[in-house]
Amino acid sequence: MAILVKICGITSVAAAEAAALEHADFAGLNFHAPSTRNLRIEHAAAIARPLRGRVRIVALLVDPTDELVAAVVKGVAPDFLQLHGRETPARVAALVARYGIPVIKGFGIAEPSDLAKVPAYDDVAEMFLLDAKAPADAATPGGHGVAFDWQLIRGRRFARPWLLAGGLNPRNVAQAVQISEAPGVDVCSGVESAPGEKNTELMAQFVRAARSASRGAAA
Numbered sequence: 001m002a003i004l005v006k007i008c009g010i011t012s013v014a015a016a017e018a019a020a021l022e023h024a025d026f027a028g029l030n031f032h033a034p035s036t037r038n039l040r041i042e043h044a045a046a047i048a049r050p051l052r053g054r055v056r057i058v059a060l061l062v063d064p065t066d067e068l069v070a071a072v073v074k075g076v077a078p079d080f081l082q083l084h085g086r087e088t089p090a091r092v093a094a095l096v097a098r099y100g101i102p103v104i105k106g107f108g109i110a111e112p113s114d115l116a117k118v119p120a121y122d123d124v125a126e127m128f129l130l131d132a133k134a135p136a137d138a139a140t141p142g143g144h145g146v147a148f149d150w151q152l153i154r155g156r157r158f159a160r161p162w163l164l165a166g167g168l169n170p171r172n173v174a175q176a177v178q179i180s181e182a183p184g185v186d187v188c189s190g191v192e193s194a195p196g197e198k199n200t201e202l203m204a205q206f207v208r209a210a211r212s213a214s215r216g217a218a219a
Helices: 013-021 041-048 066-076 089-099 112-121 173-180 200-211
Strands: 004-007 026-030 056-061 080-083 103-109 127-132 162-164 184-187 192-194
Touching (some): 013 026, 089 112
Parallel strands (some): 004 026, 103 127
16 A cells, blocks of 8 residues: 655645645645744635645644634635644544544654553544654644654554654655554655745655655564
8 A cells, every 4th residue: 555645834835736746645734823834824725725636635733722723624624633732532522523524633752651642542533643752842743853763663553544754854754664664654844945945846755755665674
C-alpha cells in the first residue's frame, strides 16, 4: 500500500495547487494563532478551493474554542479536524458528534511513556499523528523541524491509521518510513524555503521520496 502523504502548514494558493498536482493525500491549514502559518478564515477558504475534491483538507487546531471550530467549519468546510493540543477524548468525541467531521488526533512524542495516552482515543479519533514533542518553551506544538527517535514506534501497532511527523524532509523521509514502519507521513518545515513559505520543488521531492519508501526494510 502506498505511503500516505500530508503536507501541513500550507499558506498560499500556489502551494495548494502544487500539493494537488503532486497528488498529496492531505493538506493542512493552520488555525493556531501563535504560528507563523496561521491563516485567517477568508484566506484559508481561498486556499481550500484548488484542494477540494482532490486533496483532503485538514484544519489544524490547538485546544480551540467552540467559536473557532464553528468558524473554521463554516468558512472552510474541512474534510478533517486535526486536534494538536491537550484535547481530552471527551472533547474529541463531542466535536465529532457536533460536526460529523472526523478527527486526526496529534500527540507529541519524546519517550515511550508518551505513547501510553494514545489508546484512550481509539474510539473517538479517525487517525493519529505522532509528532516530535515541542520544546517546553515553544509557542506551537509542531512545525519545529525536529525529529524524535523513530525506533520508539518501530513494531508498534495502533488501532487507527497514523501519520509520522517531526523533522521530516525529502532527504530523510524514506529512512523514517523504513525505521518507524509508518503508513503515512506529515511534513511542514521540511518543504519550506522559509517559515510558512512552501517550496514547490521540495514538496515534489518529498512526495516522490515518501511514495518510493519501503516500510520495515531497515533495522
